[in-house]
Amino acid sequence: MSRSRATRRPIRWHIAVFLAPALIVYTAIMIIPLFGTLNLSLFTRGQGNTREFVGLANFVTLFTDPRWSGAFWNATWNNLWFFIIHMLVQNPIGIALAAILSSPRLRFAAFYRTAIFIPAILSFVIVGFVWRLILSPLWGVAPNMMDAIGLGNWFAPWLGQESSALTTLALISVWQFVGIPMMLIYAALLSIPDEVLEAAEMDGITGASQFWKIKLPLILPTIGIISILTFVGNFNAFDLIYVAQGALAGPNYSTDILGSFLFRTFFGFQLQLGDPHMGATVATVMFFIILAGVSLYLFGIQTRLRRYQF
Amino acid sequence: MSARANILRSSAAHAILIAYTILALYPVFLIVINSMKSRRAIFNDPLALPTRQSFDLVGFQTVLEQGNFLLYFQNSLIVTVASLFFALLFGAMAAFALAEYRFRGNLLMGLYLALGIMIPIRLGTVAILEMMVAANLVNTHWALILVYTANGLPLAVFILSEFMRQVSDDLKNAARIDGLSEYRIFFTIALPLVRPALATVAVFTMIPIWNDLWFPLILAPGESTKTLTLGSQIFLGQYVTNWNAVLAALTLAIFPVVVLYLIFSRQLIRGITRGAVK
Structure with missing residues (x-):
């Protein structure tokens, strides 16, 4: 947004207000979970309740196991x-x-x-x-x-x-x-x-x-x-x-x-x-x-x- | 072309269309007529209309006694109306900002918001469920409302910004000279002028929300938050051998949707037609 380098012009807060609700809900409920899911596929359940990074091993399992x-x-x-x-x-x-x-x-x-x-x-x-x-x-x-x-x-x-x-x-x-x-x-x-x-x-x-x-x-x-x-x-x-x-x-x-x-x-x-x-x-x-x-x-x-x- | 060939062609067109209309409607019609018949009549003569002897509403009785359909209906209504409200309000606000103001990153923002039209939100389910569990929102209406709002936003922003661009600049500038704030301009000038587009987006957004099975099944399967779609799915599964009850439940599920559709069909069809022309 134009906030950081807006020269001379005053900050137009209303643009942020108009965009914020849609942007927040969409990013939080749609985009982040989508990438969260992509990210989860690189892990597996380790001992206890920990998460272990396994790289692409899950995909190898899915395609070949x-x-x-x-x-x-x-x-x-x-x-x-x-x-x-x-x-x-x-x-x-x-x-x-x-x-x-x-x-x-x-x-x-x-x-x-x-x-x-x-x-x-x-x-x-x-x-x-x-x-x-x-x-x-x-x-x-x-x-x-x-x-x-x-x-x-x-x-x-x-x-x-x-x-x-x-x-x-x-x-x-x-x-x-x-x-x-x-x-x-x-x-x-x-x-x-x-x-x-x-x-x-x-x-x-x-x-x-x-x-x-x-x-x-x-x-x-x-x-x-x-x-x-x-x-x-x-x-x-x-x-x-x-x-x-x-x-x-x-x-x-x-x-x-x-x-x-x-x-x-x-x-x-x-x-x-x-x-x-x-x-x-x-x-x-x-x-x-x-x-x-x-x-x-x-x-x-x-x-x-x-x-x-x- | 001779008049005779013309008549021949138009009757062929009608024949095809009538045949397809029957194919589209007959299965639904069959369910509705059989829901009002006794068990014996359902099996002996499934294609007949209910007569005085075979008329029987026992299926509807079972449904109303056994199922919590009133509650499910209420849940569906709450979830659908609230999601629609937020998707339309937030979508219209964002669309107004994108259409009205020039600022750095405007185009990029529009593209970012449009991404969700093509990528289904279902693919994020695993992480969405984790998030809802962490936020303690599982088995609440809010879980569904948030998901459907997010899912409805891309299309709402995409269509509404198209219409927001057509709102006359003179009108808005006159309002600015009169000292109206940007917020007042949005609510009192822009929003009322795009009302037809809002209705179109509403119909498009409403049908998939009302019919969705995936998210109610995963995020809100509890008895108190079941939607009508999930509730009837479970009811049908349990009563699968009770034909009267199954047919009656199906009829009750078909009825509100079709009535709503017939009321809004002109809006819907006009919306599709205009959207495609663009």
Whole structure:
């Protein structure tokens, strides 16, 4: 701040007063704990209640010790798959819905918009349980409905099978959040000026080819933002797994992702005691994964996207 | 293009949108109708609406007798409203300072405050819990309020400073000539003028706070501070075989959120739309 070297001008205390509350709360509750966690990962519990500095030993343990590395890599790959499903299913559906919604003179657009967004405001607790009930073979809603359209034989207790549980959960999460990319793309599409579209029509570019050749390139920056938001959201997801499958991320850890792995490492489960230092190590790895993703986007992708000023 | 092709295209658009709307709403609808049916009707004919014979509110009775839902609801309300209040007030103050005054480090300060938009606060959980234990704040509302305030600040500052820049300089300078202090200018001129933006930020901040499970589970799992989200999660886990109670609890949890959403949906959608255009 200008306090130390402010020449001639009086100290403007009000600037400090305006900034102080936000700065203090944000620094104390968010930034310091974040670095505190990074720092904790360099220590381990010594004899008695002391803390011993061990350098990067915790990370070596996490990556290579068979007691840890299996679970860690399992959670990491599962998380990657979770993210891939979102990118392949959620975002294309969101874009398609937005493209349809933004077509001119569409009636009831506001109604569709509001309705399709509703799942996104519900908590994971509700969403997880609703789908657990619907997919439950006990209740039989899903098998009955599939029977009605002749697909009865295809039903399986998806959430209970190791091979399909993770994909099912990812699709539930897609169902919940598809409204967010839809809304952001919709806004981006509406902001394309009419002159551009009219000029395209003059040149005979209409309908689907107008979407692919004119609109899609113009909304690429928004798609970039959605991708990075999806990435950050997926790599610290936890609630849905915890609600639908419990802290053990069953069956047999097949739905374990980094968030649930962090929770178990930190708090312990069944016979294993919780370990704050290993928990901090997992959190640090997650921090670097997210940081890598965000940096890749900011420096690798965003700067290359051409932005159009209207 | 012929008129016929136009009609065809618009009905195809409606067909897709209606199909997706059903996909989005039907699961929720199914839970709500079954919560009002007897156990036998839930299993025999889950897709039917409740009739005079199958109508039964026993699930709601169980929930209201067994669960402490009124208390949980109150806890959620206290935590959400207080966090919103502090995040908006502190966020608006910081945004005003960043937008209004030129001082050394202004840009850096803005970047520092914006960091938190991308880095989730959950990653600091281990140290946050240690800190809350040391400060004796575990199982209090304050633990949650502090965390959510800190978490809400980056986005609030980011969006509000954008709007604070648009407040007319003439207005503020006229006030300065009239001898109003900078604080009065903030509270009586700037703040009322950015009210629409405040509402947008409020809606954005409110939904994740209300729905969060992670921090209530870790920082305030005690009976007296359980939030509605955590309380219903535990209730659902305990009553997992009592279908009436589970369906009723879900319905009760869905209801307030959807009502609030329908009231504020225009604000929310306008907010997203404007934010993305920028």
